[in-house]
Amino acid sequence: MRAHQRLWRTRWGRLTLVMGAVALALLALSGLAQAQVALPEAVSEQGDSIRALYFLVFGIGVAVFIIVEAMILWVVFRYKRKSDDELPTQIGHNATAEILWTGIPTVIVIALFIISFFVLQDIQAAADPDEETVVVDVQGRQWAWAFNYAVPLGTDLAEAVSENPSDTEIMLEDPSLVVPFMTLKLGVEHMRVVARTGDVVTVERAVNGTVPIRHAAGSEVMRSFNGTDTVAEGRLQQADNTPIVTVPVGPMIRFNIASADVLHAFYTPQFLTKLDAVPGRVQTLWVRITEAGDFASQCAEFCGRDHARMIYTVRALEPADFEAWFADKAGSAPEPIDGDFGGEEEVEQEEGAVGNATNGQSLFFSLGCNVCHGDSGEGLVGPTIAKTIVPLDRVITQYREPLEAMTAFPPDQVSDEDVADIYAWLQTVPRPPEAAVIPSKLAELIEAGG
Amino acid sequence: MATLAGAQTTPYAGANVWRTVLEWLTTVDHKKIGIMYLWAAGAFGLVGMAFSLVMRTELAQAGTIISAETYNSIFTMHGSVMIFLFLLPVGAAFMNYSMPLQIGALDMAFPRINALSFWIFLFGGALLAMSFAVEGGTASAGWTAYPPVTLDTGNNAEPPGAGMDMWLVGVILLGQASIFGSVNFLVTIFKMRAPGMTMWRLPLFTWTTLVTGLLILLSTPVLAAALVLGFIDRNGAEGAFFDPANGGQPLLWQNLFWFYSHPAVYIMILPAMGIVSDVFGVFTRRPIFGYRSMVLALVGIGLLGFIVWAHHMFTTGGVFLPFFMGATFLIAVPTGVKMFNWIATMWRGSNVFPTAMLFSVGFLMLFLIGGITGVFHAAVPVDFALHDTYFVVGHFHYTMSIAATFGFLAGCYYWFPKMFGKFMNEGLGKLHFWLLFIGVNLVFFTQLLLGLDGMPRRINDYVANPGWELMNMLITIGAFVSAAGMMVFLYNVFYSLKWGERAGSDPWEGTTLEWATTSPPPAHNFDSLPEIRSERPLFDLRFGERLQDDPHYHVNNGHNGNGHGRGGTAQPSESAREEG
Numbered sequence A: 001m002r003a004h005q006r007l008w009r010t011r012w013g014r015l016t017l018v019m020g021a022v023a024l025a026l027l028a029l030s031g032l033a034q035a036q037v038a039l040p041e042a043v044s045e046q047g048d049s050i051r052a053l054y055f056l057v058f059g060i061g062v063a064v065f066i067i068v069e070a071m072i073l074w075v076v077f078r079y080k081r082k083s084d085d086e087l088p089t090q091i092g093h094n095a096t097a098e099i100l101w102t103g104i105p106t107v108i109v110i111a112l113f114i115i116s117f118f119v120l121q122d123i124q125a126a127a128d129p130d131e132e133t134v135v136v137d138v139q140g141r142q143w144a145w146a147f148n149y150a151v152p153l154g155t156d157l158a159e160a161v162s163e164n165p166s167d168t169e170i171m172l173e174d175p176s177l178v179v180p181f182m183t184l185k186l187g188v189e190h191m192r193v194v195a196r197t198g199d200v201v202t203v204e205r206a207v208n209g210t211v212p213i214r215h216a217a218g219s220e221v222m223r224s225f226n227g228t229d230t231v232a233e234g235r236l237q238q239a240d241n242t243p244i245v246t247v248p249v250g251p252m253i254r255f256n257i258a259s260a261d262v263l264h265a266f267y268t269p270q271f272l273t274k275l276d277a278v279p280g281r282v283q284t285l286w287v288r289i290t291e292a293g294d295f296a297s298q299c300a301e302f303c304g305r306d307h308a309r310m311i312y313t314v315r316a317l318e319p320a321d322f323e324a325w326f327a328d329k330a331g332s333a334p335e336p337i338d339g340d341f342g343g344e345e346e347v348e349q350e351e352g353a354v355g356n357a358t359n360g361q362s363l364f365f366s367l368g369c370n371v372c373h374g375d376s377g378e379g380l381v382g383p384t385i386a387k388t389i390v391p392l393d394r395v396i397t398q399y400r401e402p403l404e405a406m407t408a409f410p411p412d413q414v415s416d417e418d419v420a421d422i423y424a425w426l427q428t429v430p431r432p433p434e435a436a437v438i439p440s441k442l443a444e445l446i447e448a449g450g
Numbered sequence B: 001m002a003t004l005a006g007a008q009t010t011p012y013a014g015a016n017v018w019r020t021v022l023e024w025l026t027t028v029d030h031k032k033i034g035i036m037y038l039w040a041a042g043a044f045g046l047v048g049m050a051f052s053l054v055m056r057t058e059l060a061q062a063g064t065i066i067s068a069e070t071y072n073s074i075f076t077m078h079g080s081v082m083i084f085l086f087l088l089p090v091g092a093a094f095m096n097y098s099m100p101l102q103i104g105a106l107d108m109a110f111p112r113i114n115a116l117s118f119w120i121f122l123f124g125g126a127l128l129a130m131s132f133a134v135e136g137g138t139a140s141a142g143w144t145a146y147p148p149v150t151l152d153t154g155n156n157a158e159p160p161g162a163g164m165d166m167w168l169v170g171v172i173l174l175g176q177a178s179i180f181g182s183v184n185f186l187v188t189i190f191k192m193r194a195p196g197m198t199m200w201r202l203p204l205f206t207w208t209t210l211v212t213g214l215l216i217l218l219s220t221p222v223l224a225a226a227l228v229l230g231f232i233d234r235n236g237a238e239g240a241f242f243d244p245a246n247g248g249q250p251l252l253w254q255n256l257f258w259f260y261s262h263p264a265v266y267i268m269i270l271p272a273m274g275i276v277s278d279v280f281g282v283f284t285r286r287p288i289f290g291y292r293s294m295v296l297a298l299v300g301i302g303l304l305g306f307i308v309w310a311h312h313m314f315t316t317g318g319v320f321l322p323f324f325m326g327a328t329f330l331i332a333v334p335t336g337v338k339m340f341n342w343i344a345t346m347w348r349g350s351n352v353f354p355t356a357m358l359f360s361v362g363f364l365m366l367f368l369i370g371g372i373t374g375v376f377h378a379a380v381p382v383d384f385a386l387h388d389t390y391f392v393v394g395h396f397h398y399t400m401s402i403a404a405t406f407g408f409l410a411g412c413y414y415w416f417p418k419m420f421g422k423f424m425n426e427g428l429g430k431l432h433f434w435l436l437f438i439g440v441n442l443v444f445f446t447q448l449l450l451g452l453d454g455m456p457r458r459i460n461d462y463v464a465n466p467g468w469e470l471m472n473m474l475i476t477i478g479a480f481v482s483a484a485g486m487m488v489f490l491y492n493v494f495y496s497l498k499w500g501e502r503a504g505s506d507p508w509e510g511t512t513l514e515w516a517t518t519s520p521p522p523a524h525n526f527d528s529l530p531e532i533r534s535e536r537p538l539f540d541l542r543f544g545e546r547l548q549d550d551p552h553y554h555v556n557n558g559h560n561g562n563g564h565g566r567g568g569t570a571q572p573s574e575s576a577r578e579e580g
């Protein structure tokens, strides 16, 4: 008490007290704003574990802060030079103290390590193999998200597909089930159907930014579809359509996270976790959601100009609602088409076909095709359609009864002639290079260099 | 005590301005080079601060004022300037200026390489500055420059222009300057110590210089390799190294980059730790508590610092998590040892609190929060939540940015009288301290809260929810308060250069050899040296007699064979070079 008053009288004593007050104020602030010194309420099982671990670390952190801060304030506050010729003790070490302040923190961090290790095991655990899981293929690209789902196509691979990306021909037990534009999913790899000649189905590989993977004969083939909903809530300037990923409450959800271009990160604050979308990899995030609702989310890895606008929403539905949503999105298997489609010869035939490319170009933009397919049809959320080799009549069908998430355009809005015009224009734009050129450019360079 | 007296004419009082300028441009004197580093780094620091104010103005409220491109360029240059052009060279400035004085050397081992290192640094800085003028502007992918967004290959929608190449080349040059500097520091410490200055008698600042030098030497070449690969990727190889669309590996960059940049955070903080250690020693009149454990902790941090790099990559999915989690947790131990030793140094001390000491105490408080938040990140599951949010931004500013800055400011107030023969104004110093201390806590503590609430870093706009808007406004206010503090500092520097109170050779009752010569020191540094029998030769000189019977008073740290009591006479160190 008296020491207190004595100190208050000196200038530095006062400053010390103020410093202490600031530190205490900070602490009080954190105490008051309880909601803000904690991570958000979790809406997933894994998030709950992370949050519990957070509180443990936070508790230890606060305790350490208070103890050490008090020690600092104590020595600053208590020990002042009283006279010019004062000489303090010259004690320069103390084995007991040094062992304690090395040993205790060591024990604390080892304990934290062990606990964190088990929490990590827990939150990274995959679903039980017999448990029914929901798989969402997440694709980040500059600057949008696409969320794909898949249903069984109803047939299997007849022959193995190698991991060589130039291996773009696959054999299915029942090739009649595929149609143009369809995206096949084998394992985590997505392949887009471009042609069918007899039993041979020609695909584009690495369409989801994934590395081609070897697939054994007999592997199940899925039909992938884009299940991205959007909502025009205008949460952020210049990002008025927020993409939505819809998932159920209850079952384990497997997010397969991939990128088509640069790094992104799938981050939903209320899952209390994130995982980077690394081009060339497909990474898995397991989440079991415990609460229905819409959860604001956004890209968490810098990805260029509009990184800040890469927002999305996770929509968790009750299982029954999800089933209904899913059935609706998946639709029924597309009408099979007879005979071959795509292929070189047909392109020849279509080339120079009727149609006014100039009009086609303006329609392409006025109808908003560029929003999904890119300004020169290079493909964004929607597939690459520059120099498409799909026959014109099939393209017209796509306008009328679209496969996947494309908007339908009835004839009174876009006539067959209009489609032909657009088609003609699309034949004039350059086709972008294949997404994944592997073996690597480096190998090529080395080869070229001798 | 002859060494303590004896004024010298200031060595840079040139006859005319041009001669002075020429003298500075051609100097190989470590003191002048150190001072030039200090001015240059200080100027870059102010530029970096100006960038931060632009960012904070943009973020004060939701919505945008400047374009996303501009924002990205500014935040990238803020980080790059602060790290490569402010913190690293400011450390180099003090290591250049003070280390040779502290070991009683005449100069650096390689004075010309030392000058070369400074000019390369300046050229590298100029290259970064010039990138504002080229088409496409500066680099804009953050100071970490993670590919493929830095490349103009693959599917990158907005490939960066020549500014990115200038950044890569500029940072290569800055790294080269660092490497030259580190070789010089190491050889100087190993070979140029005065007789009697054994390794266990090195002042702690010199120890930190040594460990920093080793870190620079071992890690910077790895960064250089990454930068060269990045440059080739952009100019010829089209992403063969880092763009998966061409068979490259983006995570390879991250591994190489952090193999340098984690040690680099220690390269920035260790010199600051050294400064506050010396400051505590002087203003408490106590020996640095646990001198040897301080050195061991330094070395421990240095070693562990090489095996924790991937803790920056926990969420990439490409890391063996348990190993890097364990190593990262462990690094908290030597960090804690240092903290406790500093506190124990002040314990029962005869403490005074001039501005240098205030900044050192401020350093402890800020670094404490930085260290604790580091443990949050070390716990991998918690890091999954916090990575790439404002929590990281708060954490690393508390440690390597603002704590280091506090250490360096302590160094400015502490060594200013030595450098210029005048005191900095104490009143302005206190004002500076309080404005800055309050300002930065407002900024960085609020950033921690904002990060917990899930706001990602590196965004130029955010969803306008009331919590985020309030916190962002507070941060912006804090940023301007801090900037006001720095303006006071700037004023103080010029004020004190002109009107500062004269300081003698040893204005603080210093303990280490730099105080055994005039302020400023002559070109050859010393006319004569006192006997060196401990890490505090001047303290021994001043108080040795009086403490003769104190059983706790050890020269030579009392660890050398005969233990307690006054040690023998000075043993010339084997490696010390003959005084000329």
Ligand code: HEM
Pocket (backbone or CB within 6 Å): B144, B265, B266, B268, B269, B311, B312, B328, B329, B331, B332, B335, B370, B371, B372, B373, B374, B375, B377, B378, B383, B386, B387, B388, B392, B395, B396, B399, B400, B401
């Ligand atoms: C107790 C000691 C510390 C621990 C356990 C620790 C741990 C970590 C971890 C795990 C991260 C990665 C966070 C993330 O990105 O998700 C991190 C980031 C960082 N830390 Fe520390 N840290 C400690 C002390 C320090 C110190 C002393 C410095 C500087 C001198 C420092 C500077 C940084 C920087 C610069 C970053 C982030 C860089 C960036 O992403 O741009 N940390 N720390």
Ligand SMILES: [Cu+2]
Pocket (backbone or CB within 6 Å): A263, A264, A265, A299, A300, A301, A302, A303, A304, A306, A307, A308, A310
């Ligand atoms: Cu992003």
Ligand SMILES: [Cu+2]
Pocket (backbone or CB within 6 Å): B261, B262, B265, B308, B309, B311, B312
């Ligand atoms: Cu690190």
